[in-house]
Amino acid sequence: MALGTKSIWLRRYAGPAPPRLRLLCLPHAGGSAGFFHSWGHAFGDDVEVLAVRYPGRQERIAEEPFTRVEDVADALADELSPYLDVPLAVFGHSMGASIGYELALRLQARHHTAPALLMVSCRKPPHLLTPRTAALADEGALIAEVGRLGGTDAALLADPDLRELVLPAIRADFTAVARYTARPGLPLDCPVTGYVGASDPDIRADEVAAWAGLAPRGFDLKVLPGGHFYLVDQRAALVADIRARLAPQW
Template structure:
């Protein structure tokens, strides 16, 4: 991808002047770049937000959904180098946190560059992962699991026509999450900031504190009111916290 060209992988919220920082946002399982739409210009005129377009949804509805977390990280590691002339921060929610971690490892190993900051939300660190209990091959159970977790995607499942469009990507993402099993945590060369909703049904603050084991460059944990999708009702508080972290480091 050349600078100034459109990317099938990235929805770029361009700044008027060259940015001092880029913030890459990785959605949850079943999520899309649109989930971060109102983050586009929330971090100042010098921060360019890049929302990742996973295949199999929205503009990429005709593309095959991802087969694994690693596949997503591989593709993004190949896509990002033209944009690495500017410092990069990464935010990943739920499945996106695992993608962000794997991406950070690939950027370091393949391109000798690390994000300035990795922010992970509502996802256990790689060495503490436990198997998903949802029967991802059973659409009834899958829909029930999406509704249990909440979030904007749950509303789409109420419409039969929309359900047919979004369910394949949700099914593929949940299968990818299930296949991403526990593994030794490889330390990163960047600080890590972790976020979680106090009422998340699956991930606790203690779980998120486990990210410190792969963050020898620095670690911080923020707990906000809410559940697995705390970042919707607590959007302003989360954005303010991220903005402060970015301003403090650059």
């Protein structure tokens, strides 16, 4: 696929000139590319943002959503082939962090390249995962779990008409998270940065810090105020931190 061809997987925020680097943004379970819209031109004219469009929502609402993290990573590894002409940094929040990790492994294996930087937000490394399955018991449990975690998806589920549209994708994503059980972690050929909200109800800073064991090329941890969706209220601080990490150094 040539760069001039529109990708169903990627929403591009192209700058006025060819990019020095691309930043791939992977949404959380139930999330969409629109979650990262405000990031589109936040990192300078030389950083092109690519927000991932999972099937089953927004422009892809008619498509069947995926129910395995590995399948999403497989599809993205192929889709990204034309975009690897410049360094690629990856940011994944929650479920998106696991997809980012699996994607990094596939980029290494298939394209003999690694992300310039993998940023994992509010997610344990693969060998420490303890997936929650209670939310899949019934519709009420799933809605309650989304509400507990907070974020914009909870508001969508409060509207009965919107709920019917968005619930299938949310259920599929939570199924994917539940199926992505603990497995031995494979080391990455790139530096890793972990992010977490100081009051996240499900994950502690020391659990995110365990990604260091899979990052022989370097690991850093950033803790910001807030819960599981700290990146909404702390957008300015998070964007500033990422922008500094993406400053020219390659």
